[in-house]
Amino acid sequence: MKAYRKLIIVAIGILVISACKNETIDKIKKAKNDISNVSSIVSNAKEAQEESLKLKEITPMTNDELKTWLPENIENLSRTGFKVGKTGYMNVASIEGTFKAEDGHELKVEVIDGAGEMGSVLMTGIGMASKMEVEEENESKHLKTVTENGIKAKQTYYKKRGDTDLQFIYGKRYIVMILARNTKPEKAWEFVEQLNLENLIK
Incomplete structure (x- = not known):
């Protein structure tokens, strides 16, 4: 009987040690992940700052x-209007265009030039945020970081309205x-392809 009790005590001891060991391993893993995340943020900030200095x-x-x-x-969307220099009070070049089709699709395109003294300042924060991986979903929307045709973007699909919002650095x-109103993400990216954004950097 004594031997049996000793066996139970030893078994319990092993379980306790094992549990403590697993908890320690989990804490180490979490610490490593935290360090990795901080390192990634610092790296992204440094890269964004370097790019901003070039744009200046x-x-x-x-x-x-x-x-x-x-x-x-x-x-099949025709341009219905445009605005240039909307952010002119900040001395940042920009253009906004609106498009509409008879089938109900509507598109709003806004492009801001990150070049110049003020534009480069704007790009520092936005450029850093654009490098972060995110995903969030609830009953009304699905936000996630995607990469389409080499473009990394924040894509938000509003489920109830059926609208798609895209934000990225080109x-x-x-x-x-x-x-893109009344438009699924896949179709919104087709519209992006036809914007000929490559002409902006020629």
Whole structure:
């Protein structure tokens, strides 16, 4: 009987030690993950700052250049209006275009040039945020970081409205914001392809 009790005590001791060991391992893993996350944030901040310094020396696009770039049509959507220099009070070049189709699709495109003294400041924070991986979902929307055609973006699909919102940095210089109403994410990315964003960096 004594031997049996000793066996039980030893078994309990092993379980306690094992539990403590597992808890310690979990804490070590969490600490490593925390350090990794901090290192990633620091690295992203440094990279964003370096890119901002390069952009500071570049001359921003003019209103005429931005108007020349903005297309008249995107698939079956026709341009219904545009605004240039909307952020002009900050001395940041920008353009906003609205498009509409008879089938109910609507598209709003906004491009902000991150070049120049003020544009580069704006890009520092936005550029850092754009490098972070996120995902969030609830009954009304699904937000996640995606990569489409080499473009890393924050994609939000509003389930009830059926709208798609895209935000990304193009060519390490341009802040691009897309709002596609009554449009699934897959279709919104098709519209992005036809914007010919590559013409902005020629």
